[in-house]
Amino acid sequence: MSRVTITLDFECGWGAIGDGMWRTREAAGVYDRMRDDIPRFVDTLGRLGLELTWACVGAMISDPAEIRIDHLGGRFATQARRFLDEARPTSRDGRDLLAVVRACRHPQSFGSHTYTHVLLDDADQSRDGIARELERARAANDATGIAANLLVFPRNRAAHLDLVAASGFHRVRLAPDPPTGGIGVIAAAMPGLLGRGARSVFARPSAARRYAHPAGPEAETGTDLLDWGARPAIGKRAATRRRIRRALETAKSGHPIHLWLHPFNLSETVGLLAETTEFLERIAQLRDRGEIIVEGFA
Numbered sequence: 556m557s558r559v560t561i562t563l564d565f566e567c568g569w570g571a572i573g574d575g576m577w578r579t580r581e582a583a584g585v586y587d588r589m590r591d592d593i594p595r596f597v598d599t600l601g602r603l604g605l606e607l608t609w610a611c612v613g614a615m616i617s618d619p620a621e622i623r624i625d626h627l628g629g630r631f632a633t634q635a636r637r638f639l640d641e642a643r644p645t646s647r648d649g650r651d652l653l654a655v656v657r658a659c660r661h662p663q664s665f666g667s668h669t670y671t672h673v674l675l676d677d678a679d680q681s682r683d684g685i686a687r688e689l690e691r692a693r694a695a696n697d698a699t700g701i702a703a704n705l706l707v708f709p710r711n712r713a714a715h716l717d718l719v720a721a722s723g724f725h726r727v728r729l730a731p732d733p734p735t736g737g738i739g740v741i742a743a744a745m746p747g748l749l750g751r752g753a754r755s756v757f758a759r760p761s762a763a764r765r766y767a768h769p770a771g772p773e774a775e776t777g778t779d780l781l782d783w784g785a786r787p788a789i790g791k792r793a794a795t796r797r798r799i800r801r802a803l804e805t806a807k808s809g810h811p812i813h814l815w816l817h818p819f820n821l822s823e824t825v826g827l828l829a830e831t832t833e834f835l836e837r838i839a840q841l842r843d844r845g846e847i848i849v850e851g852f853a
């Protein structure tokens with residue numbers, strides 16, 4: 556029996572400032588639809604008694620009048636300013652969604668996904684700027700009354716782990732380990748598109764590995780992302796399903812797994828909400844049969 560952990564990168568449009576995709580998603584009504592879909596999703600968590608860990612972008616759960624981004628530098632600073640000026644409230648203000656999550660009848664746990672979703676390895680950001688980003692992230696969670704012990708790096712791009720630890724984050728999620736067994740290893744070595752296709756079909760999802768990072772925080776590698784994309788290539792949806800099924804087999808065979816998803820994907824990717832609901836039901840079933848345990852990450 557082993558552990559299944561699911562974390563959510565809770566960001567609305569903040570996660571897409573750098574690539575500008577928030578405009579496309581906003582125009583497509585993704586963030587508006589979250590107002591219908593998140594309550595349904597949270598209801599499922601309450602019904603099944605599942606604790607997931609919501610890593611919140613600090614500025615998304617802050618009073619818009621209080622948001623300060625003067626610690627940012629370079630291109631991202633300009634893009635973030637434009638996002639604040641031009642995005643609709645539902646794209647950038649997630650306080651109503653957080654309230655829904657906190658009202659779940661099975662308590663959820665919380666952490667941080669930074670303050671503005673700036674990439675921590677962005678060369679345009681000064682070390683001091685990153686320190687203030689992390690400080691503000693913690694302060695945003697504190698002001699709202701949710702825990703801030705855990706940090707999920709934007710795009711899993713880990714950097715400045717010493718500053719992360721100094722800011723009071725005790726635990727971080729890292730990118731998955733490369734595949735270790737069987738044909739996954741061969742697929743991992745294959746170049747380009749062919750390799751990517753082969754990996755998605757053959758690679759066995761890696762177990763979550765928890766260890767003390769030399770810089771201080773306790774680190775855990777993730778296993779896989781629960782999504783197949785808004786406009787998936789042929790076969791991507793089936794391949795994602797297969798990988799998630801294999802990840803569950805990994806858990807049943809005694810290795811912990813750590814999955815993650817973006818709440819906005821539930822309102823963007825066709826069929827993902829239904830599929831994820833089914834997946835959560837399956838997890839609850841396995842837990843009830845004593846085959847796995849489900850645990851938050853905070």
Ligand SMILES: [Zn+2]
Pocket residue numbers: 564566570668672708709710
């Ligand atoms: Zn993110």
